[in-house]
Amino acid sequence: MFLFKRNFTQRGMQNFSAHAKKSLLGITCVGKQDGGGAQVHAVMSALLFSRVTGIPYFHSPFRRVEHGRDAEAFAAEWEAAFNLGFSKPCVPHGVPTISAGAFNQEYRGVPAVVAEQHFHNFAERHLGMYPALAEELRARLLLPQRTFERPTIAVHIRRGDVVGNPAAAQRLTSNATALDNIKRVLADRPGHRVVVFSQGEPSDFGTLAEFCEFELNSDIFATVSGMIAADCLIMAKSSLSYVAGLLSKGAVYYEPFWHGPIPSWHVLPRAGAAHARSPVSFAAPALTALRLRSRRSKPWD
Known part of the structure; x- marks a missing residue:
């Protein structure tokens, strides 16, 4: 076989x-x-x-x-x-x-x-x-070209289809968690400008609006280009974030979810103990061989 x-x-x-x-x-x-x-x-x-x-x-x-x-x-x-x-x-x-x-x-x-x-x-x-x-x-x-005049931390906060959707609750990063993540990264990179890439209105993000700039509801290709071009990226639990992290040449801070981190990424603390799937759960089985996967395996996205 x-x-x-x-x-x-x-x-x-x-x-x-x-x-x-x-x-x-x-x-x-x-x-x-x-x-x-x-x-x-x-x-x-x-x-x-x-x-x-x-x-x-x-x-x-x-x-x-x-x-x-x-x-x-x-x-x-x-x-x-x-x-x-x-x-x-x-x-x-x-x-x-x-x-x-x-x-x-x-x-x-x-x-x-x-x-x-x-x-x-x-x-x-x-x-x-x-x-x-x-x-x-x-x-x-062939994305729109993005550059930043100042050292910039891009923060992807997933909203849109995960807000008010119980099935996607584990993909949502709360404002409190986002704030904790930003403070942690700013401690490593003081003096950086912080830009939140997301959907909605600034008022949706609570106290983040006091010290973050926002790029909301923008063209998706300009958004991902900005996330790639930033000096530092704080990821969301999102494949869009994951792709931007892979393509970034800057520092990447990874929020744990079911796609695991690249070795060079900084892993942020897990928000809460009730997260459904570990980022290393795919490696747990002691398999002797790996076949070409079938569609009946994990519901990756």
């Missing part, structure tokens, strides 16, 4: 049967229709998988992205802004695409491309490989 070993290195594929090597043409990332940050993060996990294993990546352009007036047009904007398909071929015409689960069941068909919504289960075990990938991806970005 075709297994992906947990101890893969950049030397590429190991322990594949000869038949498996002949049957696998490559991988692609397709099928998500949620927010743009989550979809960019998913493709980045596939690119990391390809980079670590040596298995070719075939690009599948975004088809629909939430939170825009026209989901298909918005997808095209995300595709153009992040340019993740640069120099990457699309799945060749006529080549079958199959799921990881189907491939792992002793697939015996013609060479195929394994299509999955993401490769986070693998990527979370190789987080230290993301910086090299991010260096490559930064050169492709």
Whole structure:
């Protein structure tokens, strides 16, 4: 059976049967229709998988992205802004695409491309490989250019779809927690300007309005560009934040959630003991081998 070993290195594929090597043409990332940050993060996990294993990546352009007036047009904007398909071929015409689960069941068909919504289960075990990938991806970005005249701390505070939504309560960072995080970072970086990137009105953020500047309800691409360009980023529990953190050259302060931190990031204290999922919970099982993930695993976003 075709297994992906947990101890893969950049030397590429190991322990594949000869038949498996002949049957696998490559991988692609397709099928998500949620927010743009989550979809960019998913493709980045596939690119990391390809980079670590040596298995070719075939690009599948975004088809629909939430939170825009026209989901298909918005997808095209995300595709153009992040340019993740640069120099990457699309799945060749006529080549079958199959799921990881189907491939792992002793697939015996013609060479195929394994299509999955993401490769986070693998990527979370190789987080230290993301910086090299991010260096490559930064050169492709076609986001609006952002610069700051003063040393700046960008603070992403997720609001919008998580406010008043009990199902998303664990994704919400309270004003009190945001204030604690900002004070902690300012102690490390005194004299920095603090800019909050979010949605809503300044009055929604309580005492933060007394010493923070705000960039609210702005163009999403200008927002993520600002988060990347800042000297320091305080992340939210958000894939958009995660992508900005990966692409940032500045200091990154990570608020724990289910996607784990890059080794160079500063990990902020966890807000409360009732958080549902640990950022290292994916590493807990003592697995002997890691297959291409199936869609029945963790509900990553």
